Amino acid sequence: MSALRQFTLDGSFAMKRGTLQRPTFAYETWGQLNTERSNTVLVFTGLSPSAHIASSEDDPANGWWEDMVGPDKPIDTGRYFVVCVNSLGSCFGSTGPASIDPATGERYRLHFPVLHVEDIAAGGAEVLDHLGIQQADTVLGASMGGMTALAFAMLHPERARQLVAISSSARSLPFSIAIRSLQREMIRRDTAWQNGNYPPDAPPVTGMQLARKLGMITYRSADEWAERFGRERVTDRPPVDHPFGMDFEVESYLEAHAAKFVGSFDANCYLYLSRAMDLFDATDHGGSLEQALSRVQVKRAMIIGVDTDFLFPVEQQEELAIGLQKQVAEVVFHRLASIQGHDSFLVDMDRFRPVMARFFSG
Amino acid sequence: MSALRQFTLDGSFAMKRGTLQRPTFAYETWGQLNTERSNTVLVFTGLSPSAHIASSEDDPANGWWEDMVGPDKPIDTGRYFVVCVNSLGSCFGSTGPASIDPATGERYRLHFPVLHVEDIAAGGAEVLDHLGIQQADTVLGASMGGMTALAFAMLHPERARQLVAISSSARSLPFSIAIRSLQREMIRRDTAWQNGNYPPDAPPVTGMQLARKLGMITYRSADEWAERFGRERVTDRPPVDHPFGMDFEVESYLEAHAAKFVGSFDANCYLYLSRAMDLFDATDHGGSLEQALSRVQVKRAMIIGVDTDFLFPVEQQEELAIGLQKQVAEVVFHRLASIQGHDSFLVDMDRFRPVMARFFSG
Numbered sequence: 001m002s003a004l005r006q007f008t009l010d011g012s013f014a015m016k017r018g019t020l021q022r023p024t025f026a027y028e029t030w031g032q033l034n035t036e037r038s039n040t041v042l043v044f045t046g047l048s049p050s051a052h053i054a055s056s057e058d059d060p061a062n063g064w065w066e067d068m069v070g071p072d073k074p075i076d077t078g079r080y081f082v083v084c085v086n087s088l089g090s091c092f093g094s095t096g097p098a099s100i101d102p103a104t105g106e107r108y109r110l111h112f113p114v115l116h117v118e119d120i121a122a123g124g125a126e127v128l129d130h131l132g133i134q135q136a137d138t139v140l141g142a143s144m145g146g147m148t149a150l151a152f153a154m155l156h157p158e159r160a161r162q163l164v165a166i167s168s169s170a171r172s173l174p175f176s177i178a179i180r181s182l183q184r185e186m187i188r189r190d191t192a193w194q195n196g197n198y199p200p201d202a203p204p205v206t207g208m209q210l211a212r213k214l215g216m217i218t219y220r221s222a223d224e225w226a227e228r229f230g231r232e233r234v235t236d237r238p239p240v241d242h243p244f245g246m247d248f249e250v251e252s253y254l255e256a257h258a259a260k261f262v263g264s265f266d267a268n269c270y271l272y273l274s275r276a277m278d279l280f281d282a283t284d285h286g287g288s289l290e291q292a293l294s295r296v297q298v299k300r301a302m303i304i305g306v307d308t309d310f311l312f313p314v315e316q317q318e319e320l321a322i323g324l325q326k327q328v329a330e331v332v333f334h335r336l337a338s339i340q341g342h343d344s345f346l347v348d349m350d351r352f353r354p355v356m357a358r359f360f361s362g
Numbered sequence: 363m364s365a366l367r368q369f370t371l372d373g374s375f376a377m378k379r380g381t382l383q384r385p386t387f388a389y390e391t392w393g394q395l396n397t398e399r400s401n402t403v404l405v406f407t408g409l410s411p412s413a414h415i416a417s418s419e420d421d422p423a424n425g426w427w428e429d430m431v432g433p434d435k436p437i438d439t440g441r442y443f444v445v446c447v448n449s450l451g452s453c454f455g456s457t458g459p460a461s462i463d464p465a466t467g468e469r470y471r472l473h474f475p476v477l478h479v480e481d482i483a484a485g486g487a488e489v490l491d492h493l494g495i496q497q498a499d500t501v502l503g504a505s506m507g508g509m510t511a512l513a514f515a516m517l518h519p520e521r522a523r524q525l526v527a528i529s530s531s532a533r534s535l536p537f538s539i540a541i542r543s544l545q546r547e548m549i550r551r552d553t554a555w556q557n558g559n560y561p562p563d564a565p566p567v568t569g570m571q572l573a574r575k576l577g578m579i580t581y582r583s584a585d586e587w588a589e590r591f592g593r594e595r596v597t598d599r600p601p602v603d604h605p606f607g608m609d610f611e612v613e614s615y616l617e618a619h620a621a622k623f624v625g626s627f628d629a630n631c632y633l634y635l636s637r638a639m640d641l642f643d644a645t646d647h648g649g650s651l652e653q654a655l656s657r658v659q660v661k662r663a664m665i666i667g668v669d670t671d672f673l674f675p676v677e678q679q680e681e682l683a684i685g686l687q688k689q690v691a692e693v694v695f696h697r698l699a700s701i702q703g704h705d706s707f708l709v710d711m712d713r714f715r716p717v718m719a720r721f722f723s724g
Contacts, residue, residue, distance in 0.1 A: 174591040174612040175584035222537035250536040
């Protein structure tokens, strides 16, 4: 899952709190940079995806937004040079808590500095520098990636002409903080976590599974689950008399998906990225949301939210869109009626493709 | 927390699946049974409360619905004889997994039969029998208690003249099942659980704390938490550099409340009651909701739901109210605009008192 391209900074990288020596930044690209170097779409990801947003010649496996990025797709790689960054702090190529600290020769683990969304955004700026790109046409992200895109637009205002933030927010609210804090606690309470010092081949599997299941519960909507599962019982096994066997399809669905995730994501990286979302607050950059958003210098912005998202409620996207209107000449706000909740941007392609295509053809 | 009154059946008690020998049923009462024995309000509780609904001479401690039950309160104990039943399977007086099995002299633990909401309702009927009451004026419950009241009205149709169900439903949907299943898994995955065989003084504290925190997250609403906590940081300690210390007030609130719960509730009892809610489906009694509700013979019903409840969404109460209208002469349905989510009936007294008072004075 490591991104195809990487480079290592020859020196130090200042984080919001702390410094990294010679960090690596990983990314993937699609399409061609034009001669004016003006057609870049810089994409930041959510917490768990890698930089593999779409298939390519070098890696033909389907990416996590395969339907959105490619030739003649809404983000048309015949026209745009798409760069997707693996988040600093993640475990798919960029430096994070699972990487080796050059100062000690050991993994960083909990010695990694407290991670902020702003640091991930700064990593994106490093990738642009590395590619010799002064300004991206568009900086884009969904979920945590939307926070990162917003941070990028605030902190590097001259480096993006357009901003797209999907199912995201200008700050985390207590409900989402409580959910994520509990997910982190599930991992920390797993005795296998060992205060972050688990051996790479014996991670805190139980805690990660529980955390992932809670994540999945919050990524979709109750309505979708009612449609998908109803009260269907598990059919591939006889009814059990063990009082806590799996009774319902929804339970076995969660089990199967959590198992898949746990093998691929490092627990400490998960903890750092999860907390970065809680700590993010655009108002840190100016005292009020209005002040903070006045830093944004993009010419055009699109904010998308989904009615059934209860992790990043659509009111948060509306707040962001309204805030940006004072500053940005053209702000498009879409409130989509998807029933797949927070994850809609990954699955409800029939609703997302048209609005993305319209924006990127404009 | 054990209820003040108890009796032990002299014989066996048939459950939906399984049989108990000589179970104990615990309850408390307020007010006086009238000479016609016709003024009883039979109350079933949610998962975690005891039968101590209100203070009394025998136990002056405040009850969990102190503002609702008492002299000149909405359920006026000058007029009604209020009986609150400790649920079968719970740990506050009635027989449950933490009780001694007379056949073995050991705690039941996981040898307790699979518990169904219908069994809890049947326990309520035993309490009425014990008190020599043929028909309750009203059977009432909120949350799991509302499911139980409905089961009681379906299975013992001649034993209640009125039905009140609050923030409840005719069956659990996959979203709530997923939440509760995950709560149970948190407890089961705690190594201290030991497949249910933990010593009474060394319960699975970690699992119970995690489960309770998730419960609290789902009992309230995101809007209420935004109002209460905003992004307030924990103030009673210096900012910590430990990457996963507690940052936000909402985290320390959850911590404090979970700690309180864990000391008082038995883990196996929690597992049984939680799963009973998942298994409840009124349509088991007739094949369709319409068929099932046609069993109900009450003269009057009140169904109350709350806009911000996402564990028992208000659409479920609406479905129940509409279903009952075919059968019941007078159905009152209230959709209240409380922002405290599922727990509103416990805390938003200004909204709940008037509708309850109107119903019980009518």
